[in-house]
Amino acid sequence: MEIQTEYQHKKAAQLKEWGAQINLLEAKIENMGTTLKVERIQQLKALRATEHAAAEKMKELGKASGEAWEQLKVTADKVWDELKAGVAEAHAKFK
Secondary structure (H helix, E strand, C coil), rough: CHHHHHHHHHHHHHHHHHCCCCHHHHHHHCCCCCCHHHHHHHHHHHHHHHHHHHHHHHHHHHHHCCHHHHHHHHHHHHHHHHHHHHHHHCCCHHH
């Protein structure tokens, strides 16, 4: 059970950090031209959707145990990888 708790704490911290990074990117949008602004807003909406999916997986993991927890962990890891890649891609495009 300790491994599960540690995993959840680690993922919650990552999720909080990525949320803060998305907030910073949203602040940068204000200084962009209209066309670029529209593109970046769409990109950030997709990131927020992935962030919300990750948060939902966190809730599910908190309620699961045993085999169900292991299966959810695999899915959660995929969502985390997607969010991590999305945040990195957004940072590259916002430069």
